Amino acid sequence: MEHLEIERKFLVKSTAFKNGAISETRIVQGFLNTDPKRTVRVRIKGDKGYLTVKGESNQSGTTRFEWETAIRHAEATNLIDLCEDTILEKIRFEVPFEGHIFEVDQFLGDNKGLVIAEVELQHEDEIFSKPEWLGTEVTGDIKYYNSQLSKNPYKSW
Template sequence: MAKEIERKFLIDPAKLGELNCGISIKQGYVPTQDKTAVRVRIMGDQAFLTLKGENRGAVRSEFEYEVPLADAEQMLAELCSGPKIDKVRHLITHDKHLWEVDIFAGDNLGLIVAEVELNDEHEAVQLPDWVTIEVTGDAKYYNSNLLNNPYNTWSDK
């Protein structure tokens, strides 16, 4: 079974330094009845359909499939209800791990999150000095939750 093992952190942008140009991401979610997430994502000129199971700490089932860009655009327009997530992803290698730094736009402007994927949930990872607070497992930081509870509405930023 396909598993995603990732840890998620907030960062101090003042310590981040200069970033590469990044890749634009737009994504939406197909409504489901349970804790399964069905995501449609356009990333640059590629598109993906992803099914994710319930989080168990840093681990969850994940199945991702590339789909034609035109299909993804139609899915976002017709099947993904409500607002969409807009962000730019920057890839940074630090101590043998690839970090994905997402800088959000729109209703989530001001939120910057870094994720690191691991091979094992107990794998040691050297944290960069720009990492501040770990938010792995904190549901309010899940992209699917940022649609209905966007960062600009939080009182405890």
């Protein structure tokens, strides 16, 4: 199936990831729909806008349908106003490590204190090296999905 996203998620146990970061971008995102079968996200990443539809995850939580398209910044801003109540804000760091790029999200606002790293893979069984700052794996744990963090933020756990 085209448009499959295969990724694994981890908590981050130290700020050492910042030493290897090649980019740092502010992200603001909201959800037009948070149903796990069809999540619809609006994102402003830097000066660009995106509309993303994600399907339901497989049993392990590593794979799901994802379709994304770029939209104008002004369109994204208008759509954010239509989103469900909580808007997520985070700083994303891109950190290359031994052939993979780890996207590390340092959350702000109601999710401040939560830092999650994701690595995209070519297939579910792909072997990859884990940097020392990577902590506990949370792949498939729905409470760490951004759509759920918008409903049940980290500060309320």
